[in-house]
Amino acid sequence: MLSREFIEISVLFAVAMAIALGALILRRWRDELRADARAAKARLVTKAYLQRVGGAHEDIASKIVDPAMRLTAVSHLLALLRGAERAKLIALAEADGLLRRPLANIGSWLVARRVAAVRVLHQFATPTCLSTLRRAMATDQSLTVRVDAALALADLGRLPPPRATTAMLNIGQRGTTRLDIALFRALAIDHGPELRAMLAERIPHALRAVIIEALGWSNDISVVPLLERAAGFDHAEIRAAALRAAARIGHPAVAKWIIPMLEDPAAIVRIQAVNSCAVLGLRSAVPDLRARLEDPVLWVRLRAQEALEQLAPPQDASARTG
Amino acid sequence: MTASELGFVGQAVLCVAWFCFAIVLLRNAVNVVQLAVAAWVFLTRVRPTPRLIDLWDRYSDIALPVSVIAPAFNEELSIVDSVRALLALEYPEHEVIVVNDGSEDRTLATLHEHFALEPVERTQIAHLQKTRILGVYRSRTHANLLVIDKENGRKADAANAGIGFARTPLVCVIDADSIIETDGLLRASEPFMFDDGSLVAVGGAIRIVNGCEIKGGSLRKIGVSRAWLPRFQVVEYLRAFLTARVANAHMNTLMLISGAFGVFRRSVLVEIGGYRHDTVGEDLELIVRIHRFMRENKRHYTIDFVPEIVCWTEAPTTWGGLRNQRARWQQGALETLIEHRRMIGNPRYGRIGVFAMPKIILEDVVGPPVELLGYLVIPAAWFFGVLDPLSAAAYFCITILFGTALSIGTLALEEAQLRRTPTAGDLMRIAVAAIVENVGYRQANLLFRWIGIKRHFRRQTAWSPVPRVGFGN
Numbered sequence: 001m002l003s004r005e006f007i008e009i010s011v012l013f014a015v016a017m018a019i020a021l022g023a024l025i026l027r028r029w030r031d032e033l034r035a036d037a038r039a040a041k042a043r044l045v046t047k048a049y050l051q052r053v054g055g056a057h058e059d060i061a062s063k064i065v066d067p068a069m070r071l072t073a074v075s076h077l078l079a080l081l082r083g084a085e086r087a088k089l090i091a092l093a094e095a096d097g098l099l100r101r102p103l104a105n106i107g108s109w110l111v112a113r114r115v116a117a118v119r120v121l122h123q124f125a126t127p128t129c130l131s132t133l134r135r136a137m138a139t140d141q142s143l144t145v146r147v148d149a150a151l152a153l154a155d156l157g158r159l160p161p162p163r164a165t166t167a168m169l170n171i172g173q174r175g176t177t178r179l180d181i182a183l184f185r186a187l188a189i190d191h192g193p194e195l196r197a198m199l200a201e202r203i204p205h206a207l208r209a210v211i212i213e214a215l216g217w218s219n220d221i222s223v224v225p226l227l228e229r230a231a232g233f234d235h236a237e238i239r240a241a242a243l244r245a246a247a248r249i250g251h252p253a254v255a256k257w258i259i260p261m262l263e264d265p266a267a268i269v270r271i272q273a274v275n276s277c278a279v280l281g282l283r284s285a286v287p288d289l290r291a292r293l294e295d296p297v298l299w300v301r302l303r304a305q306e307a308l309e310q311l312a313p314p315q316d317a318s319a320r321t322g
Numbered sequence: 323m324t325a326s327e328l329g330f331v332g333q334a335v336l337c338v339a340w341f342c343f344a345i346v347l348l349r350n351a352v353n354v355v356q357l358a359v360a361a362w363v364f365l366t367r368v369r370p371t372p373r374l375i376d377l378w379d380r381y382s383d384i385a386l387p388v389s390v391i392a393p394a395f396n397e398e399l400s401i402v403d404s405v406r407a408l409l410a411l412e413y414p415e416h417e418v419i420v421v422n423d424g425s426e427d428r429t430l431a432t433l434h435e436h437f438a439l440e441p442v443e444r445t446q447i448a449h450l451q452k453t454r455i456l457g458v459y460r461s462r463t464h465a466n467l468l469v470i471d472k473e474n475g476r477k478a479d480a481a482n483a484g485i486g487f488a489r490t491p492l493v494c495v496i497d498a499d500s501i502i503e504t505d506g507l508l509r510a511s512e513p514f515m516f517d518d519g520s521l522v523a524v525g526g527a528i529r530i531v532n533g534c535e536i537k538g539g540s541l542r543k544i545g546v547s548r549a550w551l552p553r554f555q556v557v558e559y560l561r562a563f564l565t566a567r568v569a570n571a572h573m574n575t576l577m578l579i580s581g582a583f584g585v586f587r588r589s590v591l592v593e594i595g596g597y598r599h600d601t602v603g604e605d606l607e608l609i610v611r612i613h614r615f616m617r618e619n620k621r622h623y624t625i626d627f628v629p630e631i632v633c634w635t636e637a638p639t640t641w642g643g644l645r646n647q648r649a650r651w652q653q654g655a656l657e658t659l660i661e662h663r664r665m666i667g668n669p670r671y672g673r674i675g676v677f678a679m680p681k682i683i684l685e686d687v688v689g690p691p692v693e694l695l696g697y698l699v700i701p702a703a704w705f706f707g708v709l710d711p712l713s714a715a716a717y718f719c720i721t722i723l724f725g726t727a728l729s730i731g732t733l734a735l736e737e738a739q740l741r742r743t744p745t746a747g748d749l750m751r752i753a754v755a756a757i758v759e760n761v762g763y764r765q766a767n768l769l770f771r772w773i774g775i776k777r778h779f780r781r782q783t784a785w786s787p788v789p790r791v792g793f794g795n
Contacts, residue, residue, distance in 0.1 A: 003716035006347075010719035013354075014727035021734040021753055028737065029746035079375070115368045119376075144368055147516070151380060175518020178384045185383075302445055302489065 041066075045073040053081070053088050071098050071120070078123055090124050099124060106132055111142045118145060122152035130158055138168050147179060154186035162187050162194050162211070172207035184214035192218045196226060208233075209241040216245025224249060228257050236266035243269065247276035255282050262288045267297040274300065278307035286312050332708045339703045342696030343717055349689045350724050352681060357731050359569035364739040370512055370630050374412060377508045385511050387415040388585065389488035393480030394420055394498035398427040402436045403539030404498055409464055410540070413507040417466045419484045420498070424453075424474025433469050438462040447489060450482035450596035451475060458487070477581065478597035478604040485591050493588045500582045501531060501541050501634040509631045510585040520622045522612060523586045525571075525579035526631025527563040529742070530556045534634065541634055546748040551644065553755035554763045555637040561732045564629060564740070571627035575678040577613070579625070581605035583633035590615075601661070603654010610662050613674045629740060645770045652774025655686040690771040693721060697765060722760045729756035 031038075041064050048061035049070075064070070074093045081089055093099065105117035118136060121129040130153070137149035137160070146169055153159045165187065166172060171180050188195060195211050195218075203211075212230045215223045227249070230242035243261060246254040259282065261273040274292060277285040289311070292304035371377045390408050394401055401420070408418045422430045433439060439459035446455070453475035461467035472483050481495050492514065494507060510524050532555075533547030547553055570576045581604065594615045597604040609625065616623040638644040659666070659682060666683065668675035700717045703709035733756055736743065743749045 003710070003713040006716040007712070007719045010716075010723040010727065014723050014730070017727045017730040017734060021730045021737070024734055024737040025746055025749050025753065028741075028749055032746055110366060112366055112368045119371075144516075148368075155379070175520070177518050178386070178515045182380075182384045298445075298447065302447070305445075 038069075042069055042073060045070055046077065049073060049077055049089060049092060052092055053077075053085050067098055067101060070096060071101075074098060075120075075123055090126055093124065094126055094128075099126070099129065103128065103132060106136055111144055114140065114142070114145045115148050118148045118152055122155065125156050130156065134158070134160065138164075143170065150183055151179065154183050157186075157190075159183065159186055162191050162198055166198075166207065171210070172204045176206045176210055181210055181213065184210050185217040188214040188216075188218040192220050192223065196223070199226070199230075205235045205238060209235075209237045212238060213241040213244050216248030221249060221251045221253075224251050224253050227254065231257055231261060236264075236269050239264065239266070239269045240272040243272040243276045247279040250280060255280065255284065258282070259285045259288055262292055267295075267300055270295065270297070270300045271303050274303040274307050278303075278310050281311065283311050332706070335699060335703050335706070335708050338695070338699050339709050339713075339717075342692050342699060343713075343720070345684070345689055345692040346696060346717070346720050349684060349693075350720055350728075352684065353565070353728050356569040357565045357728060357735070359572055360565040361735055363568050363572045364735060370509060370628060374505045374508070377505060377512065378412070378414075381508065381512065381515055382414045384515065385414050385508070386492050386514055387417070387490035388413060388492040388494050388507055388511065389417045389419050389484070389490045389588070390494045390496065390507070391419045391421065391481055391484030391488065392496055392498045393423050393477050393484065394425065394429055395423045395474070395477070395480070396425045396427045396429060397498050398425070398429045398432050400499055400539070401429050401432055404501075405433070405437065405467065405539075407501065407539035408496075409467060410504065411502060411507050412504045413511070415490075416494075416507060417468060417488070417490065418464075419468045419470060419487055421470045421472060421480040421484045423472060423476070423480035430469070430471055434459075437464060437467055437469075439469055442468075444468065444487060446483075446486045448486045448592045448596075450486045450592070451479045452599050453479055453483075455483065475599065478599050478601075481581075481604075482596035482599075485588065485596050488588055491588060492585055493591065494583070494585045495581065496584075496633065497582045497635065499636060500528075501536065501539065502583060503541065503632050503634075506583070506631050506633065507585075509628055513626045513628065517624075520624050521587070521626060522590045522616070522623050523579055523584060523609070524626045524628060524631070525567065525576065525585075526583050526627070526633055527567075527629045528559060528580045528582050528633050528635050529563075530559055530637045531634035532637050532639065544742065544744050546743070546751055549639060550755065550758070550763075551639055551641070552637045553752060554759040555644075556752055557729050557733065557756045557759055559637075560736050561729060564736055565728075565732050567627045568629055570678070571625065573673070573677075574624065575673055575681075576625045576627055577609055577674075577678050577682060578606045579609055579627075580633075582635045583631070598661075601654055601657040602650045603658055606654055607658040607661065610658050610665070610679075613678075614662055614665055614671065617671050617674065632742070641766070644766075645773065648767055648770035649774035649777055652686065652690075652771040653778045655682060656775065656778045659683060659687065686771075687775075690768045691775065694765070694768040694772060696721070697768075722764070725760045725764060726757050729759065732756075 045061045045064055048059050052059060074089060077089055078086065102117040102120040105113045108114050114136070118133065121133055133149045133152050137146050137153060140146050140149070150159060150165065150169060159165055160168065162184070165183060169180070192215065195215060198211055199208060212227065215227065227242045227246050231239050233239055239261065243258060246258055258273055258276050261269055262285065264270050264273065270292065274289065277289060286308065289304045289308050292300055295301050295304065371380060390411070392404065392408060397404065405418060405420060420433065439461055442458055442460040444458045451472065453473035455470060455472050457471040459469040459471070468487065470483055470487060472480065485493055492511065494510065496502065506526065510526060513521055513524050530552055532552035533545040534541055535543035535545060546556065567576060590612060594611050598607050601607050612625070638647050665671045665675045666679040696717055700709065700714050704711055704714035730753065733753055737749060743752060
């Protein structure tokens with residue numbers, strides 16, 4: 001008896017899959033047949049927007065109402081236009097209602113659709129888009145959406161202040177990612193004082209390290225004393241972050257405390273100290289770097305060798321060991 | 323016929339027949355679940371950043387440096403194009419490490435001629451290879467090209483040598499004749515941007531390059547081969563990469579990252595000792611060992627799969643080459659299972675032990691020979707009146723017809739979600755192959771797997787060649 005059922009199931013399954021594929025093949029075939037016409041419409045839509053940006057009042061593509069096609073054309077032009085022309089294009093897109101769907105999709109039950117909406121809103125960055133992105137970053141259930149919104153806002157220079165960003169993205173309560181590092185670097189220029197204030201609070205070591213490293217991107221040499229204090233912290237990752245930030249800041253005053261860190265008990269700190277000496281071009285560190293060629297940890301020796309190749313004359317063959 | 327009328331032999335044949343039936347049904351159930359899960363994943367997943375410029379914008383400052391390790395053996399005709407293509411990959415900071423694995427042709431000399439190599443002292447971080455390093459060279463024209471010359475030790479050994487010389491946090495191990503799409507490295511590194519340190523490996527999809535237009539080691543135009551054999555393999559690879567891998571990665575049970583392309587955290591590879599040398603299925607064995615190592619050491623980890631990462635590789639165009647390849651894969655699967663047999667069904671290894679390992683046994687060890695046996699036993703049982711015709715027909719439905727349905731379903735998934743097949747005509751050609759492959763090709767593959775099983779038990783470990791046509795310009 002079961003045999004009949006198995007035959008029926010197999011046949012039904014095969015028929016269902018064949019119908020699905022058949023429909024997709026027909027769709028593809030239809031798209032190919034219409035490809036030239038579609039391409040012509042897309043060009044017309046693009047041309048229409050360009051003309052309207054240039055001042056024309058009439059939309060020569062007014063009969064083409066496909067919002068997806070219009071959105072694609074505008075997205076393409078957004079990558080090419082700048083300044084007032086870009087702003088005008090965005091205003092036209094908004095007036096044409098192209099943002100209606102992405103704004104609605106921010107409330108979709110599908111995470112993927114919300115992220116896609118975030119990406120579109122990022123491109124346009126109108127006041128409505130920005131407020132929607134901020135709301136998504138603050139309130140979306142999915143960390144993925146919140147992070148994507150944060151990246152969009154960071155790119156637009158509109159990331160919420162550090163404490164708010166930290167809270168919204170649960171930074172410090174979960175493992176730190178490279179995106180977290182990128183976000184804090186983006187915050188460093190405009191929110192240096194708040195970042196410094198956070199360091200005075202009780203925060204997890206991982207978060208402290210991220211903040212300290214980000215201060216290297218602040219372009220503010222007044223952080224140098226703070227980095228020096230961080231370099232004396234009893235957590236190796238924080239000391240290493242201070243070294244990375246110091247290398248980024250590039251101020252000569254950091255040399256006096258970076259070089260002694262070549263003797264740090266933690267290997268990751270010594271490695272970072274070597275890297276920082278190389279980045280800063282500290283020729284005064286050459287004797288200490290040569291001492292690192294005898295370091296018990298291979299990675300320290302290797303980095304020291306690379307640093308010496310950069311800082312010491314190439315004909316100094318006695319430096320090449322490891 | 324009743325049991326008493328059948329006699330002992332008849333009953334035995336009937337038992338075997340139903341056993342074959344049950345195993346095939348179980349395999350089909352697994353495949354259907356994988357297809358359904360893959361469809362769900364594609365429908366709901368957050369798509370990777372679509373445009374290369376956006377990828378670059380987002381990640382160029384924070385992307386982890388990568389060493390691309392390309393073992394090469396007798397590749398004099400294609401090595402220059404391959405290396406140039408690797409050097410041209412879109413990535414902020416990457417190094418290409420070519421490992422000349424004792425080539426008997428002019429592979430090394432060709433590299434010298436085209437890339438102005440000079441000897442360099444470079445300390446090997448970890449000695450993972452079993453053979454001797456004969457020389458290390460740096461290119462004067464391309465600062466991020468390193469060439470390692472070594473004694474022949476096969477691909478695993480060559481990959482290990484390259485891993486040992488890598489100094490970056492990530493390594494990408496490929497075949498020298500694979501073609502990675504220019505955004506492949508950036509896409510492979512994207513999961514590491516969201517990672518808190520637990521991601522240890524990322525795999526990508528391997529697609530068949532036969533029929534495509536290649537120039538200068540890069541893919542110029544996607545095409546579909548007119549020949550049947552490569553087309554059958556297109557379908558197979560789609561089933562493997564778009565359903566099985568996607569589904570398994572979603573369920574954290576991804577057991578294989580293809581040796582043709584994989585990105586790994588270098589430190590983990592060094593910790594586990596790199597690839598094993600004494601297996602012909604080193605890529606499968608590596609991932610299984612990563613699972614084992616991480617679980618035995620109670621470390622939180624993930625292994626990801628991104629179907630948008632595409633690496634193109636040449637499929638065998640002859641039945642002999644296909645036989646050698648599939649037999650080798652089968653041998654590799656058996657070697658891996660035997661080596662890590664303590665994981666099978668063992669709850670200590672979580673879902674890997676309880677589900678993933680038994681699934682490999684079902685799909686790769688028990689399933690193929692049993693299905694093959696069924697093709698013999700079922701008709702015989704029907705012929706001798708032991709099995710009713712409806713049951714015999716049912717068997718062929720659940721193998722050939724159901725298998726066809728799975729292939730077509732996979733193709734539909736590919737078209738709906740990725741749309742990498744160039745034209746409707748190509749899609750149709752692959753669809754026809756998806757039907758035809760189940761009558762002849764499927765059964766031949768089962769036979770090749772059986773050959774692999776025999777070779778394993780005869781301890782034949784020599785690497786049987788898979789003839790390559792090579793990419794045409």
